[in-house]
Amino acid sequence: MKKILLGLMLLATLIGSQFVAAAADLEVNTPAISAIKNSMQSRHGQLGAFYASGAIGLTKDGLIAVKDANAVPLAQRGALTGLVKDENADRSKLYKEIAVANGHPEWQAEIQSTFAGRWIDKAQSGWWVQGAGGWTQK
Amino acid sequence: MKNWMLGLALVCVIPACVTINIYFPAAAAEKAADKIIDDVWQLKNGADNPAVNKEASPASAAE
Numbered sequence: 001m002k003k004i005l006l007g008l009m010l011l012a013t014l015i016g017s018q019f020v021a022a023a024a025d026l027e028v029n030t031p032a033i034s035a036i037k038n039s040m041q042s043r044h045g046q047l048g049a050f051y052a053s054g055a056i057g058l059t060k061d062g063l064i065a066v067k068d069a070n071a072v073p074l075a076q077r078g079a080l081t082g083l084v085k086d087e088n089a090d091r092s093k094l095y096k097e098i099a100v101a102n103g104h105p106e107w108q109a110e111i112q113s114t115f116a117g118r119w120i121d122k123a124q125s126g127w128w129v130q131g132a133g134g135w136t137q138k
Numbered sequence: 139m140k141n142w143m144l145g146l147a148l149v150c151v152i153p154a155c156v157t158i159n160i161y162f163p164a165a166a167a168e169k170a171a172d173k174i175i176d177d178v179w180q181l182k183n184g185a186d187n188p189a190v191n192k193e194a195s196p197a198s199a200a201e
Contacts, residue, residue, distance in 0.1 A: 024163075026163065026169070041180065098170065107167075111171075114168055114171050115174075117168075118168060118172055119171075
């Protein structure tokens, strides 16, 4: 009798591991995600120079922030603020859409923190990123 | 007796499946993040954005 129970447990473990293997990829190819991606991609053309000058940096929560407004001429500051706001809105929407597209809206926070680490890892040298101790330059 | 044991086994197995289903796939999420970031920042294939300093990592050149 114990053997049957053990066998069933083993079977459950096997089925479980297959489940994980089957879910190896997250769905990221929905129209909503593509639209956000395109919007971010075109905005990046404008943000690139601001990353390089240290005006903005990548935050530890997967967003961007104005780090040093003085790096930007006064006339451009309003535009920069708008860009940062739009970018963050897109990023938040992106994290949410990925969670929803995969049937787990509750994953949003974890997806966001995964992205946070990856944005920072992939940031170009010279860009400012936020760590536990504050801003550092890559 | 046999039915009782089977019932117990099922009680153990069913929640296990549910637990597996809701566990966050960290590795898959990283992979998805990398793919999206590469697209947004145009880090892979045909980077036409003027990049200041590109770190060319040969890893994951797929797609």
